[in-house]
Structure formats: C-alpha cells, structure tokens
Amino acid sequence: MTDRKILLIGTAAAIGVLAGGALFLTMRPGDDQFAQCSSSSVAGGMDxxxxxFTLTRDDGQRVTDQDVFDKPTLLYFGYTFCPDVCPLDSARNAEAEALLTEAGEDVQTVFVTVDPRRDTPKVLADYTELFSDRMIGLTGSDEEIAAVNKGWRNYFKLNDEEDQEYYLVDHMTNTYLVMPGGKTVEFFSRETTPEQIAETVACYADASA
Known part of the structure; x- marks a missing residue:
C-alpha cells in the first residue's frame, strides 16, 4: 500500500466550534507485533x-495509570455538560465495548474529564452509568487534568470567561486504544463505527495474547 497522509482534525464539543489541534498521519510500517491490526499511525509513532498519572476515579479512589490500564481500554477525553459530541462518542464507545464483550474480549472504556471543576466523582459516576457499567470516569485537580491531556496531545479550552456555570469546552474527540501497561497503540476518529472499533481492538487484543 502506498504511503499517504491523512489530516485528522478533532472537532469541538461546543456547538459550531472547531477544536484546535490536528494529527498528521502516515502509514504504519509492518515491523511490530501489531502491524496487521492497523494501516495508520501518527507521525512520530504512537509511543x-x-x-x-494519578487521578480520582468515579468511586472516589485515587488510581494510577497502571491501576486503570489493566486490560485493553478505549480512552476518551470529554466532559459531562457537553451537549452533543461527548454523549454520542461515549455511546459509540460503549457499543464497541459491548460487541467485544459479546465476542469474549475483556475490555473497558475510560472517560477522562476536561472539566474537573464541574465533573466531580459523583457527577462522573452518574454520567458513565448511562452508557456502560464498565466505563470508568476519571477526574483530578486542574493541574492533573492538564498533564494527562497533554500526555495524549488532547487540546481543550474552557469557554468560561463570561459564565462560570454553564460554559462549554472546546476539545479534541479522538478515542485512543491503550493496552495493558499503558501502551497507546491506536486511535479512532468520530467517523469510526462501533463495528470497526471492535474489529480493530479484537485484532490488537489477539496479537498481544
């Protein structure tokens, strides 16, 4: 297959607002154990x-990345006040998880807030419960959330200059596949279907077995 570049632009969660930041993609060379699972990778590598990180889980417990990523995980960054994009993406990810569970794969979904001021553990617990009993919500201090978003190159911006209560947040909308131990191996755009995600995740899970 010939090399090509794809420009992936994360859309904003706020209606009509385009999130800043873009990922330039190139074809993945077939030189690792997961080469057969995906045709694309981020320039510079998914590594x-x-x-x-250490964040607060939706049950109030402090957890590390090693605690969280103990199985193949679909990782998403969003916020519970999001009017449209986040619920749709969360439902899509939960559907992919359900397909994988039905196929016998042990996977989970994780929702990291970009809005820790409003997204307390209780708020996150109520939100994630709407989609899956296997979805984990994570929050933390402003500094902790900024650091974990930076780690996954996730742009976000709170539009709270005029309204400290009902503001919207611009953010990217990629979903990442993180394998046990915390290795990020793949990402999915908003256009990826639950079936496509499930097929790809199953490939990675089988290749790592």
Whole structure:
C-alpha cells in the first residue's frame, strides 16, 4: 500500500466550534507485533502518546495509570455538560465495548474529564452509568487534568470567561486504544463505527495474547 497522509482534525464539543489541534498521519510500517491490526499511525509513532498519572476515579479512589490500564481500554477525553459530541462518542464507545464483550474480549472504556471543576466523582459516576457499567470516569485537580491531556496531545479550552456555570469546552474527540501497561497503540476518529472499533481492538487484543 502506498504511503499517504491523512489530516485528522478533532472537532469541538461546543456547538459550531472547531477544536484546535490536528494529527498528521502516515502509514504504519509492518515491523511490530501489531502491524496487521492497523494501516495508520501518527507521525512520530504512537509511543509519543500517553503519560503516567494519578487521578480520582468515579468511586472516589485515587488510581494510577497502571491501576486503570489493566486490560485493553478505549480512552476518551470529554466532559459531562457537553451537549452533543461527548454523549454520542461515549455511546459509540460503549457499543464497541459491548460487541467485544459479546465476542469474549475483556475490555473497558475510560472517560477522562476536561472539566474537573464541574465533573466531580459523583457527577462522573452518574454520567458513565448511562452508557456502560464498565466505563470508568476519571477526574483530578486542574493541574492533573492538564498533564494527562497533554500526555495524549488532547487540546481543550474552557469557554468560561463570561459564565462560570454553564460554559462549554472546546476539545479534541479522538478515542485512543491503550493496552495493558499503558501502551497507546491506536486511535479512532468520530467517523469510526462501533463495528470497526471492535474489529480493530479484537485484532490488537489477539496479537498481544
């Protein structure tokens, strides 16, 4: 297959607002154990994505990245007040997880807030419960959330200059596949279907077995 570049632009969660930041993609060389699972990778490699962290889970417990990524995980950054994009993406990810569970794969979904001021553990627990009992919500201090978003190159911006209560947040909308141990191996755009995600995740899970 010939090399090509794809420009992936994360859309904003706020209606009509385009999130800043874009990922330039190139074809993945077939030189690793996951080569057969995906035809694309981020320029510079997926190894550049991810960071160690300690955050607060939706049950109030402090957890590390090693605690969280103990199985193949669909990782998404959003916020519970999001009017449209986040619920749709969360539902899509939960559907992919359900397809994988039905196929016998042990996977999970994780929702990291970009709005820790409003997204307390209780708020996150109520939100994630709407989509899947296997979806984990994570929050933290402003500094912790900024650091984990930076680790996954996730742009976000709170539009709270005039309204401190009902503001919207611009953010990218990629979903990342993180394998046990915290290695990020793949990402999915908003256009990827649950079936496509499930097929890709199953390939990675089988290749790592």
């Amino acid at each position: 550049a994505f991810g960071t160690p």
